[in-house]
Amino acid sequence: MKDEVTRDDRVANLKGLGCSRKRVEDARFTQGKGNYVDDMNLPGMLTGDFVRSPYAHARITSINTDAAMALDGVIAVLTAKDLEPLGLHWMPTLAGDKQMVLADGKVLFQGQEVAFVVAKDRYIASDAVELVEVEYEELPVIVDPFASMKSDVVLREDLDPTAPGAHGPRKHHNHIFTWEVGDEDGTNAVIDDADIVAEESMYYHRTHPCPLEPCGCVASMDKVNGKLTLWGTFQAPHVVRTVASLLSGIEEHNIRVVSPDIGGGFGNKVGVYPGYVCSIVASIVTGVPVKWVEDRMENLMSTAFARDYWMTGKISATKEGKITGLHCHVTADHGAFDACADPTKFPAGFMNICTGSYDIPIAYLGVDGVYTNKAPGGVSYRCSFRVTEAVYFIERMIEVLAIEMNMDSAELRRINFIKKEQFPYNSALGWEYDSGDYHTAWDKALKAVDYEGLRKEQAERVEAFKRGETRTIMGIGLSFFTEIVGAGPVKNCDILGMGMFDSCEIRIHPTGSAIARLGTISQGQGHATTFAQILASEIGISADSITIEEGDTDTAPYGLGTYGSRSTPVAGAAAAMVGRKIRAKAQMIAAYLLEVHDDDVEFDVDRFVVKGAPERFKTMGEIAYAAYNQAIPGIEPGLEAVSYYDPPNMTYPFGAYVCVMDIDVDTGVPTIKRFYALDDCGTRINPMVIEGQIHGGLTEALAVALGQEIAYDDMGNCKTGTLMDFFLPTAWEVPNYETDHTVTPSPHHPIGAKGVGESPHVGGVPCFSNAVQDAFRPFGNRHTNMPHDHWRIWKTANDLGLHD
Amino acid sequence: MTKQIIKLTVNGEEQEVLAEPRELLIYVLREKMGMKGPHVGCETSHCGACTVEMDGKSVKSCTMFAAQAQGAEITTIEGLGTPDNLHVLQENFKEHHGLQCGYCTPGMITRAHRLLQENPNPTEEEVRFGIAGNICRCTGYQNIVKSILSAAAELNAAKEAAQ
Numbered sequence: 001m002k003d004e005v006t007r008d009d010r011v012a013n014l015k016g017l018g019c020s021r022k023r024v025e026d027a028r029f030t031q032g033k034g035n036y037v038d039d040m041n042l043p044g045m046l047t048g049d050f051v052r053s054p055y056a057h058a059r060i061t062s063i064n065t066d067a068a069m070a071l072d073g074v075i076a077v078l079t080a081k082d083l084e085p086l087g088l089h090w091m092p093t094l095a096g097d098k099q100m101v102l103a104d105g106k107v108l109f110q111g112q113e114v115a116f117v118v119a120k121d122r123y124i125a126s127d128a129v130e131l132v133e134v135e136y137e138e139l140p141v142i143v144d145p146f147a148s149m150k151s152d153v154v155l156r157e158d159l160d161p162t163a164p165g166a167h168g169p170r171k172h173h174n175h176i177f178t179w180e181v182g183d184e185d186g187t188n189a190v191i192d193d194a195d196i197v198a199e200e201s202m203y204y205h206r207t208h209p210c211p212l213e214p215c216g217c218v219a220s221m222d223k224v225n226g227k228l229t230l231w232g233t234f235q236a237p238h239v240v241r242t243v244a245s246l247l248s249g250i251e252e253h254n255i256r257v258v259s260p261d262i263g264g265g266f267g268n269k270v271g272v273y274p275g276y277v278c279s280i281v282a283s284i285v286t287g288v289p290v291k292w293v294e295d296r297m298e299n300l301m302s303t304a305f306a307r308d309y310w311m312t313g314k315i316s317a318t319k320e321g322k323i324t325g326l327h328c329h330v331t332a333d334h335g336a337f338d339a340c341a342d343p344t345k346f347p348a349g350f351m352n353i354c355t356g357s358y359d360i361p362i363a364y365l366g367v368d369g370v371y372t373n374k375a376p377g378g379v380s381y382r383c384s385f386r387v388t389e390a391v392y393f394i395e396r397m398i399e400v401l402a403i404e405m406n407m408d409s410a411e412l413r414r415i416n417f418i419k420k421e422q423f424p425y426n427s428a429l430g431w432e433y434d435s436g437d438y439h440t441a442w443d444k445a446l447k448a449v450d451y452e453g454l455r456k457e458q459a460e461r462v463e464a465f466k467r468g469e470t471r472t473i474m475g476i477g478l479s480f481f482t483e484i485v486g487a488g489p490v491k492n493c494d495i496l497g498m499g500m501f502d503s504c505e506i507r508i509h510p511t512g513s514a515i516a517r518l519g520t521i522s523q524g525q526g527h528a529t530t531f532a533q534i535l536a537s538e539i540g541i542s543a544d545s546i547t548i549e550e551g552d553t554d555t556a557p558y559g560l561g562t563y564g565s566r567s568t569p570v571a572g573a574a575a576a577m578v579g580r581k582i583r584a585k586a587q588m589i590a591a592y593l594l595e596v597h598d599d600d601v602e603f604d605v606d607r608f609v610v611k612g613a614p615e616r617f618k619t620m621g622e623i624a625y626a627a628y629n630q631a632i633p634g635i636e637p638g639l640e641a642v643s644y645y646d647p648p649n650m651t652y653p654f655g656a657y658v659c660v661m662d663i664d665v666d667t668g669v670p671t672i673k674r675f676y677a678l679d680d681c682g683t684r685i686n687p688m689v690i691e692g693q694i695h696g697g698l699t700e701a702l703a704v705a706l707g708q709e710i711a712y713d714d715m716g717n718c719k720t721g722t723l724m725d726f727f728l729p730t731a732w733e734v735p736n737y738e739t740d741h742t743v744t745p746s747p748h749h750p751i752g753a754k755g756v757g758e759s760p761h762v763g764g765v766p767c768f769s770n771a772v773q774d775a776f777r778p779f780g781n782r783h784t785n786m787p788h789d790h791w792r793i794w795k796t797a798n799d800l801g802l803h804d
Numbered sequence: 805m806t807k808q809i810i811k812l813t814v815n816g817e818e819q820e821v822l823a824e825p826r827e828l829l830i831y832v833l834r835e836k837m838g839m840k841g842p843h844v845g846c847e848t849s850h851c852g853a854c855t856v857e858m859d860g861k862s863v864k865s866c867t868m869f870a871a872q873a874q875g876a877e878i879t880t881i882e883g884l885g886t887p888d889n890l891h892v893l894q895e896n897f898k899e900h901h902g903l904q905c906g907y908c909t910p911g912m913i914t915r916a917h918r919l920l921q922e923n924p925n926p927t928e929e930e931v932r933f934g935i936a937g938n939i940c941r942c943t944g945y946q947n948i949v950k951s952i953l954s955a956a957a958e959l960n961a962a963k964e965a966a967q
Contacts, residue, residue: 032841524905
């Protein structure tokens with residue numbers, strides 16, 4: 001018999017951990033058979049649309065809805081007055097503030113929701129929006145957070161200026177919070193006495209996650225059975241259910257929230273938006289389903305932005321380049337309402353990871369949040385709670401220090417990396433890094449790109465440029481990042497009081513296949529593929545025989561959702577743990593069937609075998625069948641389990657990136673010649689999916705670094721409200737990336753995995769930015785702010801005299 | 805507004821539909837004909853999620869009136885292969901991880917389908933230029949380009965074998 005199944009065959013058949021399993025999602029997506037919220041069409045469904053403010057700051061003197069209501073096909077027009085009796089004209093934000101659902105007396109940003117029209121179809125709704133007459137009295141507009149902190153103009157008249165906010169005392173009527181971490185006096189003392197100090201101020205501009213599918217929902221209140229169903233673009237459907245219950249007073253068991261297929265999220269779909277609340281109210285009022293889906297302009301102008309951090313740093317070092325201290329202050333522009341999506345105790349997210357990958361003995365971080373007349377938000381666009389800002393800050397400070405010391409920044413990084421033997425490493429700002437081997441990763445990266453050769457080439461180019469032989473200069477962008485992902489633990493991290501655990505539930509069917517449900521929700525990450533791989537390896541059932549479901553709160557166990565790269569570190573851990581529960585029961589069943597003691601059988605790929613007698617075994621299929629058809633003494637029938645996983649710590653993926661860029665100094669056009677990305681995300685579940693995540697994250701990083709921004713004029717007009725002005729790279733602008741990896745498992749995660757989806761964005765932004773800035777370093781550049789669009793690059797060249 | 809009858813052929817099937825002159829083709833396709841593959845992403849012709857093929861050209865159905873499609877032959881993603889017999893492009897997008905969230909995918913594959921009619925043997929550069937009207941936020945395009953080049957090679961090999 002030649003066709004004997006070997007152990008390797010059995011492992012391969014599982015399609016478990018470590019293999020590049022093809023995605024199970026792709027069959028429906030490639031055929032146009034995805035099910036996104038806008039694809040829903042329920043009988044009698046109405047359409048909602050917003051009247052939005054053209055002004056950034058204005059008092060509303062009147063709203064007249066008569067003409068709109070008179071239009072055939074218009075069912076209702078809601079204003080704050082209609083929501084007030086229900087207590088729904090304002091809603092709590094995730095950051096402990098509150099936000100107007102519909103403008104209550106005044107508007108605070110352009111595009112703010114003023115009235116909600118409900119009509120029979122989208123065209124009638126649009127017509128009616130035009131017919132709602134709103135009279136405004138303009139108020140002074142503040143778009144600069146520094147001006148805001150000095151202004152007599154009170155933006156938030158609803159707040160008592162002397163009362164503390166959700167995060168402590170407020171210094172001014174437009175101030176939101178001060179958040180401090182570390183030892184400021186000690187840090188200042190070290191910096192004052194240091195051999196070398198580098199200082200820099202930098203602005204990490206406002207941008208937007210801009211998923212291709214905008215936000216939307218369908219609310220359906222079934223008045224017969226009293227149940228509300230809400231389908232929508234929710235990255236955290238269970239939290240939405242809890243919030244909907246708290247806001248509406250409908251008991252939580254009477255609310256079902258469903259996230260169908262989601263067309264990208266990147267942080268934009270974490271929050272709760274006025275459109276959801278208005279749709280629910282409209283469905284309750286009308287008794288029929290109501291759909292609200294925003295258009296692109298509404299998405300860019302009103303739903304959650306990212307970044308907008310003004311960062312000032314001081315970094316000190318010895319003459320040899322050993323960093324001795326770091327001081328960071330941030331003025332954070334939160335817009336009109338503090339609607340950041342951060343764990344409650346972290347009003348600036350995990351910005352205190354800003355000591356980066358370096359062994360910095362003492363540090364201080366202070367963050368002041370400020371109100372302005374801009375859209376609310378402050379979500380983590382493809383990163384874990386402000387980590388992108390933190391990594392950008394430290395990776396720029398390293399470059400500036402290298403300039404100050406006239407040394408190579410690759411070497412400066414090497415001197416200061418946390419050493420392998422220092423892990424678990426306690427940072428000066430309070431984090432415990434779980435594992436890392438930075439030197440190995442750095443050396444591998446520099447060798448892969450022939451770093452010394454690149455520097456030589458760059459020096460030659462500078463000389464050629466000076467001789468007038470070329471108008472193109474060359475930049476070598478470096479970055480080394482450490483991410484912090486996988487929030488919880490519950491003791492540190494909660495959203496609106498809900499601890500940040502996650503969950504997995506599995507049911508093995510009698511014939512040996514299974515269904516598993518998790519508290520997370522894929523927005524393109526491929527959970528249905530990769531979670532099944534974790535379970536396959538743990539349980540010994542092929543991934544092809546495991547259905548994964550997420551996003552329906554009536555069926556999935558409670559979880560905190562997918563953002564901050566938390567799915568693999570938290571729900572992935574729950575999957576591994578639930579698998580082990582199944583295995584424990586399967587072991588007892590196998591021992592019974594094999595008539596041996598529990599301890600005399602052991603797990604082997606897809607079966608339990610009698611120790612020392614591998615010819616005696618029971619496959620997982622046989623065990624599953626027995627679980628349902630045999631009365632086994634002392635063991636309940638069935639084979640299912642649930643696990644709620646509270647991670648003991650976060651995970652700390654890291655990576656080393658190098659970007660080689662040419663810049664045409666006369667046009668300001670950058671050309672990426674090479675991009676090398678080494679990622680260490682611990683144990684690798686599916687290399688194909690990891691690589692795809694890295695390509696995508698790097699491309700979003702390229703966008704942010706090289707042109708993507710939400711910009712306002714002095715009147716608070718959003719200047720980047722369409723894709724005409726808001727930069728999304730096309731295939732033409734994007735290079736091919738070289739990916740590489742090292743593997744340093746997380747010591748506390750059940751399978752050692754760390755999460756990867758956001759790493760390329762976090763590490764990519766400083767890498768692209770550093771490449772631009774490095775090209776100009778030989779000509780005297782120290783720091784210029786992103787986004788490095790063609791105009792700004794040209795301007796840098798011009799300021800440095802390169803056009804003279 | 806007065807509705808008019810629009811006759812068009814969608815994925816080989818002649819159809820009649822009532823629509824106002826101002827109704828966009830994308831909404832008629834999605835909401836009146838059940839073709840939910842093409843999506844709305846920007847409504848300004850930039851993202852290409854709504855791409856369909858009309859009379860041998862790729863068009864963005866979010867910035868065309870349905871009335872402009874009077875008498876036209878339209879192919880959407882739904883017309884490119886069946887569950888049992890996927891189009892070579894669909895197979896290759898699956899094989900090379902050319903998609904993630906799937907929102908751009910129908911428009912992207914429909915565009916790639918047209919591109920390969922226009923240029924059956926494109927270079928990587930020609931593929932990148934040819935799909936520059938279709939935005940993907942997830943993949944960074946690298947695997948999309950790989951999928952299209954691989955599909956082209958497969959189609960060309962099949963053509964050669966047939967000759």
